[in-house]
Amino acid sequence: MKCAVVVFPGSNCDHDAYYAVNHVLGAKAEFIWHKDTSLAGADFVILPGGFSHGDYLRTGAIARFSPVMPAVRAFADAGGPVLGICNGFQVLLESGLLPGAMLRNRDLKFHCEMVGLRVERTDTPFTSAARQGQHLRLPIAHGEGNYYAPPDVLASLEAQGRVVFRYANSVGELTDDANPNGSLNSIAGICNEARNVVGLMPHPERACESVLGSADGLVLFESVAQTLAAGARV
Amino acid sequence: MKARVFVTLKPSVFDPQGHTIAEALHSLGYGAVSDVRQGKYFELDLNVPNQAGAEKLAAEVADRVLANPVIESFRIELA
Numbered sequence: 001m002k003c004a005v006v007v008f009p010g011s012n013c014d015h016d017a018y019y020a021v022n023h024v025l026g027a028k029a030e031f032i033w034h035k036d037t038s039l040a041g042a043d044f045v046i047l048p049g050g051f052s053h054g055d056y057l058r059t060g061a062i063a064r065f066s067p068v069m070p071a072v073r074a075f076a077d078a079g080g081p082v083l084g085i086c087n088g089f090q091v092l093l094e095s096g097l098l099p100g101a102m103l104r105n106r107d108l109k110f111h112c113e114m115v116g117l118r119v120e121r122t123d124t125p126f127t128s129a130a131r132q133g134q135h136l137r138l139p140i141a142h143g144e145g146n147y148y149a150p151p152d153v154l155a156s157l158e159a160q161g162r163v164v165f166r167y168a169n170s171v172g173e174l175t176d177d178a179n180p181n182g183s184l185n186s187i188a189g190i191c192n193e194a195r196n197v198v199g200l201m202p203h204p205e206r207a208c209e210s211v212l213g214s215a216d217g218l219v220l221f222e223s224v225a226q227t228l229a230a231g232a233r234v
Numbered sequence: 235m236k237a238r239v240f241v242t243l244k245p246s247v248f249d250p251q252g253h254t255i256a257e258a259l260h261s262l263g264y265g266a267v268s269d270v271r272q273g274k275y276f277e278l279d280l281n282v283p284n285q286a287g288a289e290k291l292a293a294e295v296a297d298r299v300l301a302n303p304v305i306e307s308f309r310i311e312l313a
Contacts, residue, residue: 058302065299094302101304103243104250148247148305182250 001228003029004042006072006088008063013049013085013205020205021046025221034066043228044081044125045072047088049141049203059102059144060090069095081125081224082197086142089189089199098192098199099157100149106182110143114213115180117188117202118168121161124191126198129223135172136165136216138202140180145201147183147190154184165189165200235280237292238311241301242273276300288312 003021007014014031021029032039034052039045052063063069069091076082076097084092092098105111119127119134130136149157157163165188169178174186181201189200204217243249249271256270278295280288289312296308 057300061299061302093304099304101302103247103305106248106250108250108254146250150246150304 001027001044001225002040002042003027004032004039004045005029006032006034006045006047006068008034008050008052008066008087008091010052010054011048011050011087013087013203016203017046017048017085017205020208020217020221024208024218025225027221027225032068034063034068037067037071039068039071039075042075042080044083044224045075046205047072047082047084047091048205049086049088052087052091055087055144058094059087060092060094063087063091064094073097076192076197079194079196081227083126083220083224084197084199085203085205086140086145086201089201090144092197092199097197098190099153100147100190102144103146103148103182104144105142105146105180110141111145111180112141113139113180115140115188115202116168116170116178117165118172118174119164120166121164121191123161124164124195124198125224125227126220127164127223128227130219133172134219135168135170136202136219137214138204138207138217139214140202142181142201145181145183147181147187147201149184157190158185160193162191162193162195163187163189164191164198165202235282235285235288236313237278237280237288238313239276239278239292239296239300240273240309240311241276241296241306242271242308243305244307247305274300285312
């Protein structure tokens with residue numbers, strides 16, 4: 001099982017993703033430079049966190065036009081599992097692979113902290129090994145993670161069960177205090193209509209070993225490993 | 235030919251930066267400033283022969299790159 005970790009100029013969680021896949025999950029990860037036009041036969045793709053192109057113009061706005069993105073889009077269109085983490089999520093939003101946009105955090109602060117999440121859906125390749133309603137503790141590190149979508153888009157996301165993660169307190173309640181950035185409906189992660197493309201602001205790859213303060217992120221990688229091993233694309 | 239492109243958040247989208255600036259102005263005594271919306275401003279130098287071509291090119295890059303149509307709208311002035 002091979003994972004392509006796409007590297008944009010300014011990605012800074014690419015090595016964390018590579019480490020989580022290679023050394024914790026025990027699969028094979030490969031870096032793919034943003035100027036490559038092929039994903040080298042990958043079975044799943046990670047768009048990692050960071051500050052691609054310095055976040056100039058808007059987060060993810062320039063990375064969206066990278067030469068590698070048509071290959072990512074084709075892979076996603078064919079049902080291949082794609083995970084966008086933090087800046088990778090922002091790239092997916094800008095490229096239209098996922099709906100909505102990110103605004104500046106409501107308090108204008110860069111948040112670097114552990115947050116609580118509630119798993120809303122287990123019918124994606126990245127959450128299939130999780131439990132519905134499972135509480136995860138994952139780190140966030142972003143200044144623009146305030147998820148916004150127009151009312152009609154938000155309503156269809158909810159109606160189609162495409163909100164995959166929400167910010168929640170330790171007992172699973174969606175309180176305002178548990179929402180670090182002001183995201184609509186406490187949204188921390190969503191998926192596309194076909195459910196194979198998932199984006200989230202928190203960093204599962206930074207929380208795969210207890211020595212890092214949480215191993216809760218591992219379930220996303222175990223999920224995609226199990227999904228691919230089963231030979232079925234969710 | 236030059237084009238000026240003004241990109242602003244749509245009225246329906248909350249602007250955390252504009253809101254903070256408005257609150258700062260209020261605390262400085264400028265209570266008459268009832269609201270602030272922050273945006274972006276771009277100056278484009280265009281190698282095109284005429285006004286219509288400039289307008290079309292500026293609109294295309296504004297729509298495709300400079301603004302995110304999900305949250306922003308834009309206005310163009312030719313100079």
